Amino acid sequence: xxxxxxxxxWVICKSGTSVKIECRSLDFQATTMFxxxxxxxxxxxxxxxxxxxxKATYEQGVEKDKxxxxxxxxxxxxxxxxxxxxxxxxxxxxxxxxxxQESYEQYFGPGxxxxxx
Amino acid sequence: AQKVxxxxxxxxxxxxEDVTLDCVYETRDTTYYLFWYKQPPSGELVxxxxxxxxxxxxxISGRYSWNFQKSTSSFNFTITASQVVDSAVYFCALxxxxxxxxxxxxxxxxxxxxxx
Numbered sequence: 001x002x003x004x005x006x007x008x009x010w011v012i013c014k015s016g017t018s019v020k021i022e023c024r025s026l027d028f029q030a031t032t033m034f035x036x037x038x039x040x041x042x043x044x045x046x047x048x049x050x051x052x053x054x055k056a057t058y059e060q061g062v063e064k065d066k067x068x069x070x071x072x073x074x075x076x077x078x079x080x081x082x083x084x085x086x087x088x089x090x091x092x093x094x095x096x097x098x099x100x101q102e103s104y105e106q107y108f109g110p111g112x113x114x115x116x117x
Numbered sequence: 118a119q120k121v122x123x124x125x126x127x128x129x130x131x132x133x134e135d136v137t138l139d140c141v142y143e144t145r146d147t148t149y150y151l152f153w154y155k156q157p158p159s160g161e162l163v164x165x166x167x168x169x170x171x172x173x174x175x176x177i178s179g180r181y182s183w184n185f186q187k188s189t190s191s192f193n194f195t196i197t198a199s200q201v202v203d204s205a206v207y208f209c210a211l212x213x214x215x216x217x218x219x220x221x222x223x224x225x226x227x228x229x230x231x232x233x
Binding site: 032034041042043044045046049091093095097105106107108110111113 | 150152154159160161162164167208212219220221222223224225226228
């Protein structure tokens, strides 16, 4: 149980284009999902907290107009990188909290590797 | 504000040696959770353990063991008799009960290289 999927697992796009990454909780409902970014040999940095049916909460320094987050259902959150540039190339990881648990545990997706050329 | 520090950026050992990864955290909350995750080269995070702030009992799971000491704000992780498959980056993380959405704060990670 508690499986989170991400799609695509990797993507290459040209500078200036937009890319959408999906995060799905497969066997549980998640009112809250999180988006992280991880640059090579660095730690995971939280970008935003996504709440179902409401606007995402972005961490300081993260451009909300560039990283659009939509959490339209209890099992799906999407991250759209708009007008991507080479510096946006990174490993993007989502996680989801199980509504039925009080343990604060987050279940992580396998990640999406984005390369902007 | 919550903070997690993993002072060791990289540790290299020979197979069968024990290795201890340090984790020191800062929080003003009395209720919080601590976690350890393993990130192999594939990139996917593997959950290892969760410990709440009211449970200071040490835990052992196979070759893995954890030592939680609130007095020193530390949550250290030991791999006994290391194996090549243990080579990965290990992250310690903290979640405060009061933090919005109970978000996780990760330490910088410790890269463990186990040589045959």
